[in-house]
Amino acid sequence: MVLKLVKILIFPGFSFLAIYGMFLEYLDRKIYARIQNRMGPPWYQPLADFLKLLGKEIIIPADSNKKMFKILPIVSLAAVASAFVYIPVFGNTSSAFFEGDLIIVLYLMTITTICMFLAGWYSRGVYATIGSVRTLTQMFAYEVPLFMALLAPALIAKTWSITGMTAFYEEHPRYILINIPALFVALISGQGKLERAPFDSPEAETEIVSGVFVEYSGRLLAFFKLSVDCELVLVASLISAIFLPIMTDIAVLDFVIYLLKTIGILIIFSLMRSIMARFRIDQVVKICWRYLTPIATVQIIINLLIRGLLTL
Amino acid sequence: MEKVDENKERAENKENEENKESKQNRETSERNRIVIPIGPQHPSLKEPSSFIITLEGEKVVDAVIGVGYVHRGIEKACESRTYIQNLYLIERVCGICSHTHSTAFCQGIEELAGITIPRRAAYIRVIVAELERLHSHLLWLGVAAHEIGFDTLFMYSWRDREKVLDVLAEICGNRVNYGINTIGGVRRDIDSEMMQDTLKMADYLEGQLKYYLDLVMTDKVLSARLVGIGKLSREDALKFGVVGPVARAAGIMDDIRIIEPYAAYDEIPVNPVTDTHADVFGRTVVRIKEMLESLEIIRYSVKNIPDGDIAVKAPRRIPAGEVISRTEAPRGENIHYIRSNGTDMPDRVRIRAPSQANWQGMRHMLQGQYLADIPITIAAIDPCYSCTDRAIVVNSESGTEIMDWQGLRQYSIEWYKKRGIDVSLVKMPERKFYA
Numbered sequence: 001m002v003l004k005l006v007k008i009l010i011f012p013g014f015s016f017l018a019i020y021g022m023f024l025e026y027l028d029r030k031i032y033a034r035i036q037n038r039m040g041p042p043w044y045q046p047l048a049d050f051l052k053l054l055g056k057e058i059i060i061p062a063d064s065n066k067k068m069f070k071i072l073p074i075v076s077l078a079a080v081a082s083a084f085v086y087i088p089v090f091g092n093t094s095s096a097f098f099e100g101d102l103i104i105v106l107y108l109m110t111i112t113t114i115c116m117f118l119a120g121w122y123s124r125g126v127y128a129t130i131g132s133v134r135t136l137t138q139m140f141a142y143e144v145p146l147f148m149a150l151l152a153p154a155l156i157a158k159t160w161s162i163t164g165m166t167a168f169y170e171e172h173p174r175y176i177l178i179n180i181p182a183l184f185v186a187l188i189s190g191q192g193k194l195e196r197a198p199f200d201s202p203e204a205e206t207e208i209v210s211g212v213f214v215e216y217s218g219r220l221l222a223f224f225k226l227s228v229d230c231e232l233v234l235v236a237s238l239i240s241a242i243f244l245p246i247m248t249d250i251a252v253l254d255f256v257i258y259l260l261k262t263i264g265i266l267i268i269f270s271l272m273r274s275i276m277a278r279f280r281i282d283q284v285v286k287i288c289w290r291y292l293t294p295i296a297t298v299q300i301i302i303n304l305l306i307r308g309l310l311t312l
Numbered sequence: 313m314e315k316v317d318e319n320k321e322r323a324e325n326k327e328n329e330e331n332k333e334s335k336q337n338r339e340t341s342e343r344n345r346i347v348i349p350i351g352p353q354h355p356s357l358k359e360p361s362s363f364i365i366t367l368e369g370e371k372v373v374d375a376v377i378g379v380g381y382v383h384r385g386i387e388k389a390c391e392s393r394t395y396i397q398n399l400y401l402i403e404r405v406c407g408i409c410s411h412t413h414s415t416a417f418c419q420g421i422e423e424l425a426g427i428t429i430p431r432r433a434a435y436i437r438v439i440v441a442e443l444e445r446l447h448s449h450l451l452w453l454g455v456a457a458h459e460i461g462f463d464t465l466f467m468y469s470w471r472d473r474e475k476v477l478d479v480l481a482e483i484c485g486n487r488v489n490y491g492i493n494t495i496g497g498v499r500r501d502i503d504s505e506m507m508q509d510t511l512k513m514a515d516y517l518e519g520q521l522k523y524y525l526d527l528v529m530t531d532k533v534l535s536a537r538l539v540g541i542g543k544l545s546r547e548d549a550l551k552f553g554v555v556g557p558v559a560r561a562a563g564i565m566d567d568i569r570i571i572e573p574y575a576a577y578d579e580i581p582v583n584p585v586t587d588t589h590a591d592v593f594g595r596t597v598v599r600i601k602e603m604l605e606s607l608e609i610i611r612y613s614v615k616n617i618p619d620g621d622i623a624v625k626a627p628r629r630i631p632a633g634e635v636i637s638r639t640e641a642p643r644g645e646n647i648h649y650i651r652s653n654g655t656d657m658p659d660r661v662r663i664r665a666p667s668q669a670n671w672q673g674m675r676h677m678l679q680g681q682y683l684a685d686i687p688i689t690i691a692a693i694d695p696c697y698s699c700t701d702r703a704i705v706v707n708s709e710s711g712t713e714i715m716d717w718q719g720l721r722q723y724s725i726e727w728y729k730k731r732g733i734d735v736s737l738v739k740m741p742e743r744k745f746y747a
Contacts, residue, residue: 035464036464036467036468037467037468037471038467126346126349127348130367197461197463198533200461204461205356206355206461206687209354209355274463274464275464276462276533277457277461277462277533277534278461278462278537278684279536280536280537280684281370281684282370283536
C-alpha cells in the first residue's frame, strides 16, 4: 500500500512527472532557441517561471464563473497526473494497470483539452472565447487520427492495456515495424494535441493574444502551464511506450531507455515547431481529415488483417 | 476626410445588405456575429492602432480602422522651428525610414534655395537610403514571419538585419535616426574602410536573401499562409491609391527612383521590381527582390562614387515659394510639401508618408478574410502608424471636425480639467504662429 502511494505520488508518479515536464520544457525551449540562433534559457528557467507565477496576484474577471475558473487548472493537472500512472516508466510495468487502461489514458488526455475549452469559455473574454472554440475545433480534428493511431498497435497485441502491449511487443519485436505509419500519424497529431506550432492556432499569440489562457494569472496560470508541461511528458511517454517498446528486464536500464526515447520524441516535436509557420484552423482540420485519418484507417485495416493471420 | 467617406460607404453597404436579406436571416446571422477589438494594445501590433473587427465564425464581415494614437503634431511643430531645427524633427517622423523623410525635406529646401548638392553627397544619400531600405525590409520580413507564427524566420531575418545596422552605425554613427542629411549635402564622408565593410555585408546578405527568396517560393506551409491573403487587385490598388510594395505586388510600377530620379538615382541603374500576385505573397516576393536590387545599387554606388565635397553652404533664410519633394521610402512614395515665406522658418510643412496612402485599401483587404489572417494582412502593408496619424475627430457628438492647434490645446486642457488637473495655469512660452 505504502509502496503503491510512493509510486503514484513520488516516483515514477506525480513528482517525477512535474520535474520531468519542466526539464522537457527547458529542453524544448533550448532546442528551439539554438535552431533560431539564440542562446535560449538557463536550465532552471521553467522552475523559476513556475515559482514566480505562484507568488503573483490572481485576477479573476468579474464576468467569469469564479468557481469553474479556479477549479479547471487543478482538474486539468489531476487528469494528466492520473493518466501518467498507467504508463510504464521504471521497469516494464506501470504503477497501476488493468485490461483497458489505454482507453482510460486516452479519455484522461481529452479531459485536459476539455478543461482548456471550459477555461476559455468561462473566462468570458473575447479572445478567450475564440481560443476555446478553436481548441474544441482542433480537438475534433486531431482526436480521430490520434486515437486510431494509438489503438492500431493494440489490435495486433490483442490487449487494451499499455503494460500488456509492452509485454507483447517485447516478445515479438518484429511487429513494431508494422506500426511505423501509425507512429508518423501519432507524432503529427500529438503535436496538434499539445497545441504546439504549427498547430498552435488555439493560442496564437499574434492573433488572439494567448487564447484560453488570456484571462488567467498567478497560481492558476502556473498550474495550467504545469499541466501543459506534464501533457508533453504524457504524450511523449505514451508514443514511446506504444510504438517503441524497447525493453530490457533491468529496471534502471529501462528507465534510461525511457528517458532517451522521450527526449528523442521531444526533439522531433521541437524540430516540427521551429521549421513551420502556424496553420490556420481550417487548414488544421483539412490536414487531419484529409491526410492523417486515411493513413490511420489504412493502418487499422492492415493491423486487423495481420491479427486475422496470426489467429489462423 | 477619408474616414468620413468610409463611414458613408459603410452606411450604404448596410442599406444594400438590408434590401438583399430577409429580416429573419439577418437577425440570425447578426446573432452569430461577434465584435473583437484588435488594438490599441495587441501583441500583433507594434504601434498602437485600433481595429474593430466584426466576425461571423472565423470570417471577417467588417473592419473599422482607427488610427491616431501616436499623433505628435510634427507638421505644426515644424512651423515654429528653423529649417535646421526641423531637420532633426523631420528625421523623427518615423523610426525606421528616417533617412527618406529627411532626404525629401532637404531636397525640397535645396530646390527652393536653388542649391545643387555635390555628386558625392548625392551618392552617400543613395547608399544610406538603400541600407535603410534593406534594414526596413528585413525588419518587415521578421515581423511578417512572426505574425504567421514562423518565429525561426523572424529570428534569422533580424539577425541579418543587425549586419545592416552595424554598417549604418559605422557610416552614420547611429543605428536609426542617422542624422546624415543636411541642407546642401551630407554631414559625414564615407571612407574606403566603410566601403569595404559595406561590400562585405552586401556579399553576406546576398546569400541570405537568396535563401529567403527560395524559402518563400518553395515552402508549402508559407505559401498556404501567404497566397491569396489580403487580395488587392490592380484595379482596386489604383482605386485606393496604394503605393510602394503593395502597389508593385499588384503590377503597378510606381518606383519614384525610376519615375522621377532624385539624388544620384539618375546615374545609377535601378531595375523595377513588380509582381502579379496582388496578395501578401506578392508583397513578400517584391520586398525580398527589392532587397537584392538594393544590394546591386549599393555595390554600384560604392564603386562609382565620385570624389569631391560632401556639402555646400546653404542660406539660413530660404526664399519664399512652395515645393513638393518626392522620395521612394521603403514603404512607398513619400511626399513632402514645404511652403516658405522668406524667413528662417517654414510657413507650412505637409508630410504624406506612404503608410497613409496604404491605409485606404485596408478595410477592403480585410473583408472576407479569416481572423487568423488579419495580423499578416495588416503587417503586409508594413504600416507605420506614427507617420500616419492625424488629429481628426470623427463621430464625436457634434459630428466630424478637423481640429487646429488652438482647438487641440483647448481640448486637452478641458480633458485634464475633467480629471482634476488644471494645466491652463501652466505658463507657455510666447510663440509665434503663422496662420
